[in-house]
Amino acid sequence: MSRLAVFGGTPAVPREMRHVRWPVVTDADRAAVLRVLDSDIMVSNAPGETAVLELERRWAQRVEVAHCVGVSNGTDALSLALAALGVGPGDEVIVPALSFIATALGPLHQMAVPVFADIDPVTFNLDPADVERRITPRTAAIVVVHLHGLPADMDALGALADRHGLAIVEDAAQAHGATLRGRPVGGLGKVGAFSIQVTKNLPTCGEGGLVTTDDAEIAGRIRQSRQFGEVIAPGRPRDYLSERFGWNAKLNPIQAAFTTSQLDRFDEYEKLRQANIVPFLDRLAALPGFHVPFAPADRTHAWHVLRFRIDLPAAGMDGGRPGAVRDALCRLLRAEGVPAGQYQRIPLPQQRVFLDREGFGRGYPWAIAGTPVQDVDFPVAEQVIADSLVLQKRHLHPDSGPLLQRYADAFEKVWEHRDLVRSMAAS
Structure with missing residues (x-):
């Protein structure tokens, strides 16, 4: 089992590969x-x-x-x-x-x-x-x-x-x-x-x-x-x-x-992006309990953001708190050189601007029609935010194929240490 970078092991992504400029300016x-x-x-x-x-x-x-x-x-x-x-x-x-x-x-x-x-x-x-x-x-x-x-x-x-x-x-x-x-x-x-x-x-x-x-x-x-x-x-x-x-x-x-x-x-970059991202996702899809984004047969995906969900029971991490598991994974992945993060932290209706209903002052526009208090609990959105992590921007570069393969190395390396992830999340 490979030693994790967070404990002094060699990072899966070399430092010289980590800085990726976007957009490409010619x-x-x-x-x-x-x-x-x-x-x-x-x-x-x-x-x-x-x-x-x-x-x-x-x-x-x-x-x-x-x-x-x-x-x-x-x-x-x-x-x-x-x-x-x-x-x-x-x-x-x-x-x-x-x-x-x-x-x-x-x-x-x-x-x-x-x-x-x-x-x-x-x-x-x-x-x-x-x-x-x-x-x-x-x-x-x-x-x-x-x-x-x-x-x-x-x-x-x-x-x-x-x-x-x-x-x-x-x-x-x-x-x-x-x-x-x-x-x-x-x-x-x-x-x-x-x-x-x-x-x-x-x-x-x-x-x-x-x-x-x-x-x-x-x-x-x-x-x-x-x-x-x-x-x-x-x-x-x-x-x-x-x-x-x-x-x-x-x-x-x-x-x-x-x-x-x-x-x-644009079309050239998009073609290269598809060629880079799909093999990367194929590797990650093989990890137990790790769900990758996909495009149904009737549509194409622009892959602007890559969001991954973690099925805790299928990953062998039953009983863990999804958010804590995600945070532990992000910590270990970042140490390996993968800029994994959370992106949205709460559903939109839980943002203060909508909870406080200040709007334009004195409660407008909600006060106009006497809008009743709306739901703030959206179980699917909340669960997706809790058990998912994202990658942004770096994969947009047309030459990101080798970098994404290193990212896949990092995911596979961290996934070997799921017991550690579970214990980190529990603590």
Whole structure:
């Protein structure tokens, strides 16, 4: 049995392999940014062709929709999408109990109440049955998150939305390039919202977001709303007249140019990513009691985050507390050079911002419709958080194959010492 690094053994992952830069920045990316700097067209509402327009066309084509609107970040993408759908005070929007907090802040920014639904224990996406029981006469929309890069069950959720006359907004912030039966996410609902923040599979050099839709009217509203409610169009002089309520949520052309350059390599990187990650997951799937993420036959997974669940009885660690076992595993894996962590620590409805209901002050928006106190206990989301650990970002690099094989070595090494893990967790 190999000696663990935490006790002085040789780490499975050599130190020289541990630093992995993401995104990969090339001379082509630098040249794209310099072209914008040299052009003097540094805002998205400049007259004529801008880097933002080019990215919008390219991403709309990639997602197979008619329209794409570049915005300042993924959170604004969600907020503007909901605003364009007419979601507002007194409305409810169903969101998953497990997601990044922006998913639930988007409705709140519209003075709508986020209503949480539990998730599926295997896909980590919305459970359609739990969604249906949360629908009320005030429900206006469902925000469907393709969590970690796996498309949600859009057939069941779409049928549910159609029966109740609800709009679906896809939160595809982690799912660039993922497909359901050959159709890209972001074009499966009424509106799609993407983040291109620097950590994402399709990154910019900072913050940014993209909104996708086939509806020209919705796209027009979002274009207005991102620019103070004004009508901004190429070749049309700016009149500084606000036609609707708006924000200042524009995407910078420098960021757009960087992302467009990244998009030139996106399919190549995605192909390499699949080739690197699948063999890694195959090795980990052989470990007793260790459940790896997977892609059902009808969809592809973008693998933005890799979440692993631990079945304690199957792993021979009966009676242990899931969170304590996870923490012990993370400690041992980090000593071996694997940056394992927890990511979300509590379900979204247990975040203080939703428990305190301060919102915009004096309890709004909850006070508008007299919204009753909602559930804070979501057993599936809570169990998934308790018994899972994640890997982030480093596996996105197209050359990460050798590193992931070293990670697999580390997992296998630690798994040989499950008795130690159990005793560490107990203490």
